[in-house]
Amino acid sequence: MTPQPLEALPLDVLRRRSSTKWRTYPEDVLPMFVAETDFALAPAITEVLTTAVATGDTGYTPPDPGLAAAFAGFARRRFGWEVDPARIRSTADVMMGVVELLRATTRPGDRVVTTPPVYPPFGLCIDEAGCRDEPVPLQDTGAGWRLDLPGIERALAGGARAVLLCSPHNPTGTVHDAGTLAELAEIAARHGAVVISDEIHGPLTHDGSTFTPFLAAGGRAAEVGYAVTSSSKAYNLAGLKCALMVTASDSTADIVRGLNPEVEWRTGLFGAMASVAAFAPTSDDWLDALRAALARNRRLLTEMLRDHLPLARYREPDAGYLAWIDVSAYGWGDDPAAHLLDAAKVALHHGPAFGPQGVGYVRLNFGCSPEVLAEAIERIGAVARADGRV
Incomplete structure (x- = not known):
């Protein structure tokens, strides 16, 4: 129905x-x-936040607020994506996650591929991480937009060390298909680069399109990829400060586990509570x-x-x-x-x-x-x- x-x-x-x-x-x-x-x-979010305010539950975010398990369940139901909760770590927002992952996987001065027209904070975050933006614009096919995979390969062959992917894409709303993402992963692997995928709009994919999480795209995606996502766009929770960094291999999980503990401490308690409620089946x-x-x-x-x-x-x-x-x-x-x-x-x-x-x-x-x-x-x-x- x-x-x-x-x-x-x-x-x-x-x-x-x-x-x-x-x-x-x-x-x-x-x-x-x-x-x-x-x-x-969503009513479940209102309920949990109302209870928190009424009881003065406004302290620090606990080590395990239930985020990893809640998101893993959501990913399974909504995307058919099996995520290991042990490979999920939280932070304050998606752009903070992007900055920290860039710092952990690149060196100062490295070039990072973006696909304009693209979300303006991408450039700011690349700069904050000490890197340089290397634009490889989307291609207009006449019927839609697609990644310029040959252009991205040329950029990586020329020394760029990372791809900052917007998936689904902001502002065009493009959902990259699984084959394109798998090919992007192969290109990154060939050149020893990483792909950091901002997937914040994934839950809002419209009927007729299929959202494929980058880490589930097959091929080498799990080896080269990091996903950063949040409940904030779908559930309008940006001010509560909670995002997730997700990995799918031992090596990438080690990178995320090796981030400064302060990265995770920045997760907002209300954001964690609201996100658990958002990702629950009741929402x-x-x-x-x-x-x-x-x-x-x-x-x-x-x-x-x-x-x-x-x-x-x-x-x-x-x-x-x-x-x-x-x-x-x-x-x-x-x-x-x-x-x-x-x-x-x-x-x-x-x-x-x-x-x-x-x-x-x-x-x-x-x-x-x-x-x-x-x-x-x-x-x-x-x-x-x-x-x-x-």
Whole structure:
């Protein structure tokens, strides 16, 4: 049975939130920029956090808060992926995990392959780890995006030591297929490189696509790979600070076990509690209802763009709630989001922040109510009509 879509909270309630999404811009702006969603928490998460506050359970995170076992169960149910709980370690967030893994597997000055347009903090984390970014852009096939495997091989043959993979990809929503991931693993193995895979959007893969965890892609993936993930995107828990570093071989597990103990101490207690509740079977129905809501909005966005911004180019993402939209035909400059914030009072993420490939693009978050999404596109469409571009 297809689940009923989860309903977003009303705007008057959302504007009482104190997070980045709701405190960055004035109330006349619709915030569609940062990756926060507009839904109430899964009931199991609300229950565990409410109990913790009521009992003053706000101390240090214990050595075993149940995270590893909970995620292993989730991975088995949702992805068909068998994970050894002994090969899971936590930290505060995915980007912190990325930095620490880069520090452990590369040397200062090493080059790290990224696949722009890509999540802007990737570059910041590579810099923090003392490495250098080596972009190998995604290839636009005309029907979607794919990794440029020959380009990645050339970069690794030329001395790059790691690939920082976004899987599913942010901002395009691309889900890399198992064959592509297995080939990437073989390429990395040939050149003695590692692959660090950010898989935070995996739980939000849409029907019709299959998410393959990198470590489950076969071939040499287990030997060269590290996965970093979190409940934070699917369950809107970013402020609670909890992420997981996962390995699938003895050698990579040793690397993670060898990280400074402080890396794990940075895990937030509320984040650990909420993640255990999120990964439990009792939250599966909530996740399915969220995915149904996002699927509805994904289709609605296609329709709204057709009616109000027919010159825009947009492909429905395979995963997540982020839309990568080319609005360059409207003449709003290299960074259309800057113009639309002023002209439409809609806050979108800035395309050029994702790399040169983002010139003329915006990233829009459709993890909201259909009404808010429709109003945002109607506002932008009104700007296009006022400019004489339809």
